[in-house]
Amino acid sequence: MTVLQERYREVSDRIGKLVLQAGRKPHSVSLIAVSKTFPSDGIREVYAAGQRDFGENYIQEWYGKTEELADLPDIVWHVIGDVQSNKTKFVAERAHWVHTVCRLKTARRLSEQRPSSMPPLQVCIEVNIGGEAVKHGVAPEEAVALAVEVAKLPNIVVRGLMCVAKANSSETELKTQFQTMQKLLADLNAAGVKADVLSMGMSDDMPAAIECGATHVRIGSAIFGKRGRLECVQ
Numbered sequence: 001m002t003v004l005q006e007r008y009r010e011v012s013d014r015i016g017k018l019v020l021q022a023g024r025k026p027h028s029v030s031l032i033a034v035s036k037t038f039p040s041d042g043i044r045e046v047y048a049a050g051q052r053d054f055g056e057n058y059i060q061e062w063y064g065k066t067e068e069l070a071d072l073p074d075i076v077w078h079v080i081g082d083v084q085s086n087k088t089k090f091v092a093e094r095a096h097w098v099h100t101v102c103r104l105k106t107a108r109r110l111s112e113q114r115p116s117s118m119p120p121l122q123v124c125i126e127v128n129i130g131g132e133a134v135k136h137g138v139a140p141e142e143a144v145a146l147a148v149e150v151a152k153l154p155n156i157v158v159r160g161l162m163c164v165a166k167a168n169s170s171e172t173e174l175k176t177q178f179q180t181m182q183k184l185l186a187d188l189n190a191a192g193v194k195a196d197v198l199s200m201g202m203s204d205d206m207p208a209a210i211e212c213g214a215t216h217v218r219i220g221s222a223i224f225g226k227r228g229r230l231e232c233v234q
């Protein structure tokens with residue numbers, strides 16, 4: 001086993017344990033391996049160990065990887081970074097998921113540009129749960145209304161909500177944020193949008209997220225190692 005494959009196994013095992021500790025059903029949390037800034041070879045290694053879901057932030061970098069990895073037909077691409085208007089076409093044509101929808105305009109473009117030969121694009125609405133100016137995402141009180149509008153678009157299916165917790169939060173603060181997400185998901189269902197995904201939890205805050213109902217954790221550095229360049233400021 002390579003170092004990456006070992007770390008991948010460790011992370012998978014850890015998720016399994018945290019799910020049990022939280023009294024949740026086995027396999028109720030999916031791992032998205034966040035490969036941003038790491039080369040395609042690393043993705044191949046982790047893929048060979050059994051992982052299929054990969055997350056990428058930077059559209060241009062990701063698009064190059066979709067070309068390099070075109071021989072892996074069952075890889076599932078999750079876009080987890082900001083999608084600027086001029087990049088929606090790439091995303092609509094190659095992504096399986098977009099976790100970071102926070103504008104109706106972007107969602108409209110994604111829906112219009114989604115090829116009819118492909119299944120609907122699965123999206124999450126990104127919520128700026130910590131209210132930080134530097135973060136993307138819609139304000140918590142606007143999330144349900146936006147999701148309801150996005151859900152009306154023909155080539156998109158709203159799967160749920162996504163957040164990045166506020167930087168340097170204490171354990172208590174993390175739980176407050178993740179519990180608010182849980183409540184927003186319930187509100188969204190009450191508003192008539194059947195959605196079951198909570199995309200939350202990263203290498204450093206995964207335990208709290210799993211305890212608070214995360215269904216998808218996005219794990220980068222715990223698998224691929226520390227990132228040098230292009231550090232994410234999302």
Ligand SMILES: *Cc1c(COP(=O)(O)O)cnc(C)c1O
Nearest residue numbers: 034080202203218219220221232
């Ligand atoms: C980079 C990134 C991750 C992974 O973060 P780690 O701390 O490396 O696990 C998850 N989600 C988003 C949106 C990211 O940008």
